[in-house]
Amino acid sequence: MECQHKAEHEGAARRAIENMPPEGEVERVAAIFKTISEPSRLKILFALRHGEMCVFHIVEAVGGAQSAVSHQLRLLKANGIVKSRRDGQNIVYSLADEHVVAVLELACTHLHCKL
Amino acid sequence: MECQHKAEHEGAARRAIENMPPEGEVERVAAIFKTISEPSRLKILFALRHGEMCVFHIVEAVGGAQSAVSHQLRLLKANGIVKSRRDGQNIVYSLADEHVVAVLELACTHLHCKL
């Protein structure tokens, strides 16, 4: 049985269906946001805003166990949020690109808080 | 015992600690990202890009049970991602502000995919 809604918004509904990204793309975007949606990982990103850092200093900056930070860094890297390079005994991490900072800043603007 | 890292990056580490947002602010930002990090909720946002829609049409656009969509809408609204107004028997939802679209577009750019 048909619904009794006003026809006004059916155009929007139709366009929404036609332009819905394929399932895989939605899940890729979702994975990005999920990766940066945990306070512990978000702190790492806030820390890396100020320049590249090795794991030891990241642990200092965000607190928590070295093992936990390492697990989180692996997730961030696997999802393309951060990148890393070896420098002697250290692994130096940095934000993958400028989009990351831009997204963080937009979210803060949305919340009316200063980064 | 002191670590043996190069001093190069200690400036970044110090700045990171000094500029780390307070715990509450980190968690508010994290909550925003967590809210938009589920494929089902993300689909709702992709759908609402094309204009406001009532729940019935959102269900049509994203699939799934009405109850599930309603739960998701509640979360989205509680976190300030969408807003709603009543229109007769219908509740019409729309994106809360332009930041939401901007964040989605940035994430897609990051993934090199067209929105």
Next chain:
DNA sequence: TCAATATATGAATAACTGTTCATATAGTAA
């Protein structure tokens, strides 16, 4: 080679979260 530092990883547990089912609330028309 050995010892020390730096980082990563596997497994296990505890906490969290999305969905479903059943039901409740609210508006509309008769």
Next chain:
DNA sequence: TTACTATATGAACAGTTATTCATATATTGA
């Protein structure tokens, strides 16, 4: 009021995930 449509909500279960602990790998210096 009653019947119907539209939306919301509470509880419970299943699946996911972050952390901890113990251990492994890799680099450096002696």
